[in-house]
Amino acid sequence: MIELRRAGAEEFTAELDAVIDTYTAAMRPPVEQLSGRQSIMRNHATFPDFACLFAETPGGQIVGFGYGFHGAPGQWWHDVVRRGLAERAGAGVAAAWFENALEIAEIHVHPGYQGKGIGRRLVRGLCEGRAERTAVLSTHDQPTAARHLYRRLGFVDLMGMFVFPGGYERYAIVGSTLPLLPPD
Template identity: 60%
Template sequence: MIEFRGAGPAEFADRLEAVIGIYAAAMRPPTDQIAGRMSIMRTHGTYPYFQCYFAELRHSSSEPDIVGFAYGFRGEPGQWWHDVVHRGLADKMGGEAADAWMGHAFELAEIHVHPDHQGKGIGRAMIRTLCAGRRERSAVLSTHDRPTAARHLYADMGFTDLLPRFVFPGGREEYVIAGRPLPLP
């Protein structure tokens, strides 16, 4: 049985090895990027209003296995992703629209489910759980700009494309920046 359990910054940092294992299984990044991603995740745990949920598979007598995780935080000026996306939105839509989306936003930083457990509604449930009760006016995220299961899920949950074909500084892959007003229905 899958259960969702909240974790604060300290537990998130303690469970980072398990988290990065799920990230690697789900995303299959080049091995040389894992240490950098782990460092980014550790930093995210220090951001304001950080919130994390683990999707755990409970066994009768042993410790549960983490099969998915999702986390986010309130984005603020001075954070790399926040500033890059705000600048991109301002260039495309104008400063007022960028402020409306990013001025008081909950940034969904990572949402991953181990491939053995995908397609069972875990990602959707984690997003709903993570966003429940948030006081921010919008939720924003980035995902690969191609027809993936994640992209379909976000669209199905009401996220709209704000910046398609977006390339982060120093990168080559195209992403889409998506957002939706909070609360989720």
């Protein structure tokens, strides 16, 4: 049985090697991106109201993780995405989604443990009891299991075909009001 365990910023950064191992197995990024990703994750742990969940085996092996924080001006993702949404849909729409948002930065499950409801539990656990009005995140703009999961949880597309500055991959920016839809 996979258990979820809450971790604070200090414990999260102490477990970054295990986190990066799970991230690498799930996402298969180019090796040269891993040190930068680790640095980004370490920085995220300093953001306001940081929350992390680890999905662990009975032996304590991390096989999934998710984390988020309160989005605020001055955070790169927050500023880039809010500006992009304002350009496409108007400043009022962007404000409605980003003025008081939980930004879910990462949700990853090791491939050997996918399809067992762990990702759903991670998203629900991160959103549960949050004071923010909305939750927002980015995901590959493809018909993936992650996109299907987010839709089932009540997330709607805010922007599609979004390319981050300096990038080339297309992302969907999705959001949901909180609390999330009840389980089906």
